[in-house]
Amino acid sequence: MMSAVWHPFTQHGLGEDIPRVERGEGALLHLADGRTLIDCISSWWVTTHGHCEPRIAAAIAAQAGRLDQLIFAGHTHEPAERVAAALVAMTPPSLTRIFFSDSGSTAVEVALKMALGYWHRRGEARHRILVLEHSYHGDTIGAMSIGARGVFNRRYEPLLFDVGTIPFPAPGREQAALDALESAATGPDRPAAFVIEPLLLGAGGMLIYPAAVLREMAAICARHGILFIADEVMTGWGRTGSFLAVEQAGIAPDILCIAKGLTGGALPLAATLASEAIFEAHLSNDRADMFYHSSSYTANPIACAAAAANIEIWQEEDVIGRIARVGAALARGLETLAGHPAFDNPRHIGAVAAVDLKAGDAGYLSSLAPALRAFFLEKGLLLRPLGNTIYVMPPYCLTEEEAARIFAAIAEAGDRFGQPD
Numbered sequence: 001m002m003s004a005v006w007h008p009f010t011q012h013g014l015g016e017d018i019p020r021v022e023r024g025e026g027a028l029l030h031l032a033d034g035r036t037l038i039d040c041i042s043s044w045w046v047t048t049h050g051h052c053e054p055r056i057a058a059a060i061a062a063q064a065g066r067l068d069q070l071i072f073a074g075h076t077h078e079p080a081e082r083v084a085a086a087l088v089a090m091t092p093p094s095l096t097r098i099f100f101s102d103s104g105s106t107a108v109e110v111a112l113k114m115a116l117g118y119w120h121r122r123g124e125a126r127h128r129i130l131v132l133e134h135s136y137h138g139d140t141i142g143a144m145s146i147g148a149r150g151v152f153n154r155r156y157e158p159l160l161f162d163v164g165t166i167p168f169p170a171p172g173r174e175q176a177a178l179d180a181l182e183s184a185a186t187g188p189d190r191p192a193a194f195v196i197e198p199l200l201l202g203a204g205g206m207l208i209y210p211a212a213v214l215r216e217m218a219a220i221c222a223r224h225g226i227l228f229i230a231d232e233v234m235t236g237w238g239r240t241g242s243f244l245a246v247e248q249a250g251i252a253p254d255i256l257c258i259a260k261g262l263t264g265g266a267l268p269l270a271a272t273l274a275s276e277a278i279f280e281a282h283l284s285n286d287r288a289d290m291f292y293h294s295s296s297y298t299a300n301p302i303a304c305a306a307a308a309a310n311i312e313i314w315q316e317e318d319v320i321g322r323i324a325r326v327g328a329a330l331a332r333g334l335e336t337l338a339g340h341p342a343f344d345n346p347r348h349i350g351a352v353a354a355v356d357l358k359a360g361d362a363g364y365l366s367s368l369a370p371a372l373r374a375f376f377l378e379k380g381l382l383l384r385p386l387g388n389t390i391y392v393m394p395p396y397c398l399t400e401e402e403a404a405r406i407f408a409a410i411a412e413a414g415d416r417f418g419q420p421d
């Protein structure tokens, strides 16, 4: 029977196989046809501990029978209070206020609105946003506006607002990036905020840059009074080896966005963390000054209960140790590709490893990516390359054997699809 489902980032006209998944368990996905896949990309970067983590599943079940949904304007509930208090304790001291929403894109939109609200209330008409080249911040109009322009958003260009783009601090070009930020910060059109994915740019191609550059960028923004917004939607919850990526730079952002791993990957929930100054800018005895944003499921109690259970896991179990072990297995896997002529630019941070496949036409729309997807599917792997960039971002329960299987398949893909120069 024909499916009525319209899938995201899927060209239905190509008739590609759309596997039906019945059950998830740890790093594995069990398909309806009996096959099993290793989830090498954490089901779009969200599953941290593993699928159907028992403590999180139990918390969801319990909360679903207690309080399922609550209007969050003017009301509160225990799971949200618990998560908010824990987030304040777990994140840099600059962040004291937690605003809930339901996706990474929304968390970013909220951050932009908070920044503009802050400057408005201070009587400065600042609205220019600075971003980093190759960034990705989500697929809503505001989030697309501050992300890299490309095939994903070209047709919506008339709706997108202008931003100032700072070059990516690639090896050898770090100082140029810092100089560009310095000059944008001091230019005539004073920026309101600088939005950045700390240490690792995800959808832009798994690009890594040093913590020292991040620290210096934060310092430039602080010197010139520009709000520093860290988008940790993907990097948060241990992906780069520390709970937050900003910890490695020792910086104190004004606003920080988290989502994906907030519930361990079980339910949609996001949060925008703000400094006291941002909160206070919206504080007055005039209702007109309040922060105007909400969505129906803001701080949904079941999602918050999942997040609270996830936070307990972080507090009671050695999650960072697990990430270090997975990271070491990924690093060893990358080493096995070292002599392979089809691969270029191996890189690794925390529980993420990436390598570029040398291939003729390697753009996002080339036929390479779907061919690679189909190849990996045949090997029992859910792997979804970004153009010619093959990356592994598994749940933290991935075993040594599973990692070895993944990299053996990647080596084989290099033999089959690579075009060494």
Ligand SMILES: *Cc1c(COP(=O)(O)O)cnc(C)c1O
Binding pocket: 102, 103, 104, 105, 106, 108, 136, 137, 138, 139, 197, 202, 203, 231, 232, 233, 234, 235, 259, 260
């Ligand atoms: C995935 C992602 C987003 C968007 O999150 P959604 O939950 O998909 O809306 C924003 N920023 C970064 C850095 C991301 O990786």
